[in-house]
Amino acid sequence: MCGIVGYIGQQDAYPIVIKGLKRLEYRGYDSAGVAINSGNNVNVYKRKGKVSDLEQFTLNKDISGCIGMGHTRWATHGIPNDVNAHPHISMNGKFVIIHNGIIENYAYLKKKMIARHYEFKSETDTEVLANLIEYIYMFGNVSAEVAVRLALTKVIGAYGLVVMCIDEPDKLIAARNSSPLVIGLGQKEYFIASDATPFVEYTDQVVYLDNQNVAIISRDGIQIKTIKNDIVNPDIKKIDIDINEIEKGGFNDYMLKEIYEQPKSITDTMRGRVFQNDNYISLGGLLDVMPRLMNARRVIIVGCGTSWHAGLVGEYLFEEYARVPVEVEYASEFRYRNPIINSEDVVIAISQSGETADTLAAIQLAKKCGACVIGICNVVGSTLSRETDAGVYTHAGPEIGVASTKAFTTQVTVLAMMALMIGKNKFNIKQEQYHELLSELISIPTKIEHTLQSASKIEEVARLYKDSSNFLYLGRGCYYPVALEGALKLKEISYIHAEGYPAAEMKHGPIALIDDKMPVVVIATKDKGYEKIVNNIQEVKARKGIVIAVVSEGDQTIASMADHVLEVPVFNTAIGAILTIIPLQLLSYYIAIFRGCNVDQPRNLAKSVTVE
Ligand code: M6R
Numbered sequence: 001m002c003g004i005v006g007y008i009g010q011q012d013a014y015p016i017v018i019k020g021l022k023r024l025e026y027r028g029y030d031s032a033g034v035a036i037n038s039g040n041n042v043n044v045y046k047r048k049g050k051v052s053d054l055e056q057f058t059l060n061k062d063i064s065g066c067i068g069m070g071h072t073r074w075a076t077h078g079i080p081n082d083v084n085a086h087p088h089i090s091m092n093g094k095f096v097i098i099h100n101g102i103i104e105n106y107a108y109l110k111k112k113m114i115a116r117h118y119e120f121k122s123e124t125d126t127e128v129l130a131n132l133i134e135y136i137y138m139f140g141n142v143s144a145e146v147a148v149r150l151a152l153t154k155v156i157g158a159y160g161l162v163v164m165c166i167d168e169p170d171k172l173i174a175a176r177n178s179s180p181l182v183i184g185l186g187q188k189e190y191f192i193a194s195d196a197t198p199f200v201e202y203t204d205q206v207v208y209l210d211n212q213n214v215a216i217i218s219r220d221g222i223q224i225k226t227i228k229n230d231i232v233n234p235d236i237k238k239i240d241i242d243i244n245e246i247e248k249g250g251f252n253d254y255m256l257k258e259i260y261e262q263p264k265s266i267t268d269t270m271r272g273r274v275f276q277n278d279n280y281i282s283l284g285g286l287l288d289v290m291p292r293l294m295n296a297r298r299v300i301i302v303g304c305g306t307s308w309h310a311g312l313v314g315e316y317l318f319e320e321y322a323r324v325p326v327e328v329e330y331a332s333e334f335r336y337r338n339p340i341i342n343s344e345d346v347v348i349a350i351s352q353s354g355e356t357a358d359t360l361a362a363i364q365l366a367k368k369c370g371a372c373v374i375g376i377c378n379v380v381g382s383t384l385s386r387e388t389d390a391g392v393y394t395h396a397g398p399e400i401g402v403a404s405t406k407a408f409t410t411q412v413t414v415l416a417m418m419a420l421m422i423g424k425n426k427f428n429i430k431q432e433q434y435h436e437l438l439s440e441l442i443s444i445p446t447k448i449e450h451t452l453q454s455a456s457k458i459e460e461v462a463r464l465y466k467d468s469s470n471f472l473y474l475g476r477g478c479y480y481p482v483a484l485e486g487a488l489k490l491k492e493i494s495y496i497h498a499e500g501y502p503a504a505e506m507k508h509g510p511i512a513l514i515d516d517k518m519p520v521v522v523i524a525t526k527d528k529g530y531e532k533i534v535n536n537i538q539e540v541k542a543r544k545g546i547v548i549a550v551v552s553e554g555d556q557t558i559a560s561m562a563d564h565v566l567e568v569p570v571f572n573t574a575i576g577a578i579l580t581i582i583p584l585q586l587l588s589y590y591i592a593i594f595r596g597c598n599v600d601q602p603r604n605l606a607k608s609v610t611v612e
Helices: 013-027 051-058 106-115 125-140 144-153 254-260 262-270 284-294 305-322 357-368 383-387 406-425 431-452 455-465 479-494 503-508 530-542 574-594
Strands: 003-008 031-037 042-048 067-073 095-100 159-165 168-177 182-185 190-193 205-208 213-218 221-226 236-238 298-303 326-330 345-351 372-377 390-393 470-475 497-502 519-523 546-552 564-568
Touching: 003 013, 003 095, 003 159, 003 168, 003 213, 013 031, 013 051, 013 067, 013 190, 031 051, 031 095, 042 051, 067 095, 067 159, 067 168, 095 125, 106 125, 125 144, 125 159, 144 159, 144 168, 144 213, 168 190, 190 213, 254 262, 254 574, 262 406, 262 431, 284 345, 284 372, 284 390, 284 406, 298 305, 298 357, 305 326, 305 345, 305 406, 305 479, 305 574, 345 357, 345 406, 357 372, 357 383, 372 383, 372 406, 383 390, 390 406, 406 431, 406 574, 431 564, 431 574, 455 546, 455 564, 455 574, 470 479, 470 503, 470 530, 479 497, 479 519, 479 574, 497 503, 503 530, 519 530, 519 574, 530 546, 546 574, 564 574
Parallel strands: 298 326, 298 345, 345 372, 372 390, 470 497, 470 519, 519 546, 546 564
Antiparallel strands: 003 067, 003 190, 031 042, 031 067, 095 159, 159 168, 168 213, 182 190, 182 205, 205 236, 213 221
């Protein structure tokens, strides 16, 4: 949550910072602000709203200078308005600061600062930090760097921050604890950002800042220290992000682009890992932990939101093929319980961003209990990828739309590969069946391409139900998590209330909601529970509900009873479950578009939830 960009070098900072903020807008878009050092002065401009509103506001203002920083906010402390927008300036004007995260003891610190006659303009925790740094600087008579480090020793909470000191204008000071920051290294120029996308066109050399580390950055170089003043040697990494991957590429929205990218992203997820001719799957990132994975007493999958839904599909796949007991937990619940975990357990943490605070905390807990921790993650170099014992990247490419689409299908692809790999090694799957499963897996991208061709039909259905106030999504077995995911997609981008239920549970309560105004989306492909789901459709129709059914191509039985059918190609194994989410992604997308919603930046949300 919140995006941070900083620049120090020879170029004009403002355009670099603004372009970077636009790329980070997926992290929050409640307000935006910049601070640019013009040489004589630090000019701070901030505005409620999007980065484009800030741009309008800065027209005809002095935006000159080669050192600058900017922030796009997802509000935690204080409503989204101009005053609470970052950057924040300390009371005596010595420090300017942008911050991502939450200072948990801010109320205590604020009280102390008020006792020292500090006054506050905003309701934010960040302003408290700005004033604390300034107080230590002025009354401790220390350098800006020392003041920042000492202040951070007093802070409990999460921060990714960048600080400018008016008296030391030729440097930026950045610090991180639990909120990501990456430094891009150029020729006599440096970039700081919440992820590497703001500076991919300038450099591919980066340093990921570790927790409780501070970077002192000038045009002549960077120095990294812990907040306790121990020197840290920068670990320089090379990143590989293609600039085209972070542009819209002719689509109106990132979400639609990402829906259409799924055949490619799933192909990339399987590339070099699935060998159909030789009948095997190899996941290089898991080699070191294979003995623990093969002998796991239990697998616990943790994640949030869509990643949790992928985990639920994974539960079916693992139980079906790997034959190992699986529990799937919301990371946010898991971390606050006292779960019984031991060294024979394997914990799989799933996260697109690799920065979700609850998932990272769940990893720490699992590690403390001695479990083997495996990550499934999309963002290369993210905290999750660095803090797990082993892992598999999804290789979906950057996902910028706040609603996860390709992240889900690639996460399920990874879980399917893992389940099949373990299942084969345990001799649970016969050679012939294995071959069939691999063929199914490999055919998924082509089948998704085929499904995407019915987009215009789905658009027509969406037009009919765009004004509905509620939707119910039903599925059985591995389609139950698909129902949950379909409902989540609709909720988050169209603001229509939607619930996902196991189809058989409908009669235990939700059936009371059904009337002739209630669209019920049923995942009813020809699979194990087919006859049962046909019965569920009859039950909905008997109560005059509107049935939109996702069916296997050519299914006349359901076509004759449902109001609308959305077809997907025929598949024979649980792996095909991935296909059924595609029509649901498109349905929610078109409904949201018809309702005039901003699908890429839905209200109140942010892509990467780095606060608890
Ligand atoms: O980056 P993560 O996968 O850890 O994110 C988890 C959730 O915040 C995320 O899936 C969220 O639910 C999406 N907006 C769903 O579309």
